[in-house]
Every structure is written in C-alpha cells, then in structure tokens.
Amino acid sequence: MATLRDEIYPIRSSDDIVKVRQITREWALMQTFSLVDQTKIVTAASELARNTLEHGHGGEVRIQALQEGSRRGLRLTFVDQGPGIPDLAKALQDGFTTGNGMGLGLSGSKRLVNDFDIHSETGKGTTVMIARWK
Amino acid sequence: MEKRTKLAEIVKNQHDVILNDWVEFQLNATTLRRDLMKESELREQSREFLGLFTQAVQSGSDIGETIWKPVKDFLGQITRSRVLLGFTPSETATFIFSLKQPLFDVIRAAVKDPKDLVADLWTTTTLLDKLGLYVMELHQQNREEVIHRQQEELLELSTPVVQLFENILALPLIGTLDSARTQVVMENLLQRIVETGAMISIIDITGVPTVDTLVAQHLLKTVAAARLMGADCIISGIRPQIAQTIVHLGVDLSEVTTKATLADAFMIALQRTGATVTKSAATKTKG
Ligand SMILES: Nc1ncnc2c1ncn2[C@@H]1O[C@H](COP(=O)(O)OP(=O)(O)OP(=O)(O)O)[C@@H](O)[C@H]1O
Numbered sequence: 001m002a003t004l005r006d007e008i009y010p011i012r013s014s015d016d017i018v019k020v021r022q023i024t025r026e027w028a029l030m031q032t033f034s035l036v037d038q039t040k041i042v043t044a045a046s047e048l049a050r051n052t053l054e055h056g057h058g059g060e061v062r063i064q065a066l067q068e069g070s071r072r073g074l075r076l077t078f079v080d081q082g083p084g085i086p087d088l089a090k091a092l093q094d095g096f097t098t099g100n101g102m103g104l105g106l107s108g109s110k111r112l113v114n115d116f117d118i119h120s121e122t123g124k125g126t127t128v129m130i131a132r133w134k
Numbered sequence: 135m136e137k138r139t140k141l142a143e144i145v146k147n148q149h150d151v152i153l154n155d156w157v158e159f160q161l162n163a164t165t166l167r168r169d170l171m172k173e174s175e176l177r178e179q180s181r182e183f184l185g186l187f188t189q190a191v192q193s194g195s196d197i198g199e200t201i202w203k204p205v206k207d208f209l210g211q212i213t214r215s216r217v218l219l220g221f222t223p224s225e226t227a228t229f230i231f232s233l234k235q236p237l238f239d240v241i242r243a244a245v246k247d248p249k250d251l252v253a254d255l256w257t258t259t260t261l262l263d264k265l266g267l268y269v270m271e272l273h274q275q276n277r278e279e280v281i282h283r284q285q286e287e288l289l290e291l292s293t294p295v296v297q298l299f300e301n302i303l304a305l306p307l308i309g310t311l312d313s314a315r316t317q318v319v320m321e322n323l324l325q326r327i328v329e330t331g332a333m334i335s336i337i338d339i340t341g342v343p344t345v346d347t348l349v350a351q352h353l354l355k356t357v358a359a360a361r362l363m364g365a366d367c368i369i370s371g372i373r374p375q376i377a378q379t380i381v382h383l384g385v386d387l388s389e390v391t392t393k394a395t396l397a398d399a400f401m402i403a404l405q406r407t408g409a410t411v412t413k414s415a416a417t418k419t420k421g
C-alpha cells in the first residue's frame with residue numbers, strides 16, 4: 001500500500017473542525033471520490049473531530065491519502081489524550097450520549113466508512129481510525 | 135536606576151531638526167500609504183507625537199511609567215485610525231521605527247565621547263523598539279476587534295428571513311451552522327414568525343455543505359421552536375448525497391417535511407396555506 005500524502009492537523013477549537021472538514025473534502029477530491037463518498041467521509045470527519053474536541057478535550061488528526069492497486073482511499077486517525085471511553089460498546093450504541101448530543105456521532109460515522117477502528121483507555125485517551133475507499 | 139543619558143536634552147534642543155528629518159523619512163519610506171493618508175495629516179501626527187515624546191523622555195525611558203501614558207494613548211489613537219484605514223502592522227509601526235535614524239543622527243552629532251554615544255544610542259534604540267512593539271500589539275488587537283465585529287455583522291447579514299408569500303417565510307442558510315449561528319438564526323426566524331403571523335417557514339440548506347449530527351440537531355430544535363410559535367417548517371435543499379448521509383448517520387427526519395429544492399418546498403407551502411398556482415393565460419399561449 002502506497003501513501004501518497006500524509007499530514008497532521010490540530011483540533012483545538014471549533015475553527016479547527018471547520019478546517020478538518022475543508023481539508024478532508026480537498027483530499028477526497030484529490031483522490032477523485034464521488035460526491036456521495038466525499039460527503040460521507042467529510043461528515044464522518046466532522047463527527048470525530050467534534051468528539052476529539054468536546055469529549056477528548058482536543059487533540060489532532062492524521063490524514064493519509066492511500067493507494068492500493070487501483071483502489072484509492074483516505075484514512076483519518078483522530079488522537080486525543082482525554083478521559084477515554086469507559087464502555088466502548090455502550091458509546092457505539094445509537095443514541096448513547098454523556099453530553100447533550102444526539103449520540104449518533106460514533107455509531108453514525110462507523111456506518112459512513114469502510115474501515116473503523118477505535119481504541120480507548122480510561123484516563124489515557126482515545127484513538128479512532130476511519131478509512132473510506134472509492 | 136538607569137544612567138542619565140543625554141537623549142532627553144538632545145530631543146528638546148533639536149526638536150525642529152528631528153521633526154523635519156523624521157517626516158522626510160516617512161515620506162520616502164516604501165511603507166508610506168499616500169493613497170490612505172494625506173501628507174499634512176502625517177506631518178501633524180508626527181509633530182504631536184514628538185511633543186509628547188520629548189516631554190515623557192525628560193523623566194526617563196521606562197514606558198511602563200505613568201509619565202508615558204499620554205504617548206501611549208496617542209499611539210493608541212493613531213493605530214486605531216490606521217487599522218480602520220487598512221494599514222498593515224508594519225506600515226503602522228513604521229511611524230515609530232522611522233524615528234530611529236533622525237534621532238541617531240542628532241545624537242551622533244551631539245555626543246562626542248564614544249562611551250556616552252554607545253549608551254545614548256542603546257537607550258534610544260531599546261526605547262523605540264519597545265514603542266514599536268507596543269504599536270504592533272495594538273494594531274493586532276484592533277484588527278482582532280474589527281474582525282470580530284465584522285464576523286458578528288456577517289452572522290446577522292447571512293441569516294436573512296424573507297417573506298415569500300402571504301403566510302410563507304423562507305430562511306436560506308449558507309455556510310457552517312455552528313451553535314452561535316444557530317442561536318441567531320433561530321431567534322431571527324421566531325421573531326419574524328411572530329411579526330408576520332406566518333403559517334409555514336421553509337428552511338433551505340442548499341448552501342450548507344455538511345449536515346452532521348450537530349447541524350441536524352440544530353435544525354430539529356429550530357423546527358420544534360417554530361412549531362411552538364404555531365408555524366410549520368419545511369426543510370429544503372436536501373441533495374441526494376446529503377439524504378444518504380443523514381440516513382447512514384441514523385438521524386430521524388421523518389417528523390419533518392423535507393424537499394429537494396426550495397421551489398418544491400414553496401409549492402407544498404402554497405398548497406398548505408390554501409393558495410393555488412395556475413399558469414397565466416399569457417404564459418399558456420406562449421408556451
Ligand atoms: N474522543 C472521545 N473521548 C472521550 N469520550 C468520547 C470520545 N468520543 C466519544 N466519546 C463518548 O461517546 C459518547 C458517544 O459519542 P457520539 O459521538 O456517538 O455522541 P455525542 O458526541 O454525545 O453526540 P453527537 O450525536 O452530537 O455526536 C459521547 O457522549 C462520549 O461520552
């Protein structure tokens with residue numbers, strides 16, 4: 001698998017979330033994603049960036065443009081050193097929220113991508129990796 | 135205690151020479167903005183500043199002292215006006231930094247002992263650097279204030295509620311729908327519903343690039359609030375890719391009427407308010 005581009009962006013403010021959305025859209029265009037694929041990965045990125053900021057107290061996202069044979073993809077890895085998620089199964093349920101959101105960000109973004117991987121340790125932080133292939 | 139330097143005495147005695155040279159320097163600087171500011175104004179500002187500077191420097195060169203307050207207040211004034219005129223930070227700071235050369239020239243002419251000369255030049259350069267940095271900071275602060283104010287104005291401007299027809303309002307949303315923006319949008323809409331007694335409002339999201347769970351939640355809250363005021367909402371501008379994404383996210387919009395375009399939404403609204411649309415005779419014969 002070849003990495004065509006690999007960059008890291010901070011997620012410290014709501015402006016950064018807007019930036020993450022813009023960059024994800026740009027890179028999705030660069031990878032010649034269809035409009036539907038673009039919208040799906042951008043929306044998932046928006047959800048996870050907001051979780052990183054709101055629940056993880058800020059962190060960063062690594063964005064990678066990948067190529068495997070004729071397949072092109074985008075991988076985003078969100079990392080924070082926040083409180084972590086005590087019960088992952090619960091957090092991944094539709095409607096579960098510890099804040100006042102809809103509780104659809106995690107479960108919803110999982111449905112919007114091809115690969116989804118989450119690691120979390122209480123008191124240490126959370127890492128969420130997603131990838132979408134065209 | 136700082137060592138007494140000759141700077142105070144020199145600026146007092148050489149006032150006119152310094153002023154002339156300084157204005158000359160500013161007029162020849164590449165950062166001069168003749169397009170934004172008149173020469174007479176520049177001359178007047180320079181004269182006033184040098185007067186205040188001369189007075190303050192008699193008591194020392196620590197700009198933290200209260201004696202320097204009039205100087206700093208005056209710098210505050212001219213920085214504010216330059217920000218509004220569109221000067222860049224370096225164009226604004228040139229006002230201070232261009233005073234270095236004229237001061238150096240008169241000091242060099244007046245102080246013969248090399249040791250004293252170095253001391254005087256050092257005092258002068260650190261003093262002007264401090265004032266220059268002060269101006270840069272002020273410039274930055276002022277810019278941020280201006281930008282903040284513009285953003286707020288833009289917020290208001292970009293959420294206009296328009297009346298499409300008797301009983302029908304439309305709210306075309308453009309850009310990012312964050313929490314602050316939603317608050318403004320919602321208040322504007324509710325206000326207009328009360329003023330017009332509208333029965334239906336169409337919220338058009340054609341200009342909203344991403345609909346995530348936060349945007350969806352904001353939309354649903356707005357719809358619920360409008361309903362409490364007695365107006366039904368139709369959400370239009372849901373493009374196919376947005377519709378698919380919303381479904382995958384698991385957001386339930388089944389309680390809200392949604393339409394692909396504002397025109398579709400308008401037709402529904404007309405029907406619901408009891409109005410009918412017919413083609414006029416003229417259009418019929420033409421078409
Ligand atoms: N990075 C994170 N660090 C700590 N907790 C997290 C993180 N991401 C998610 N969570 C926890 O998982 C829960 C579910 O997240 P999810 O994104 O699905 O919903 P939400 O953020 O509460 O609401 P929304 O629907 O607006 O996204 C959160 O309420 C929070 O408790």
Ligand SMILES: [Mg+2]
Pocket residue numbers: 047050051101104105106
């Ligand atoms: Mg969330």
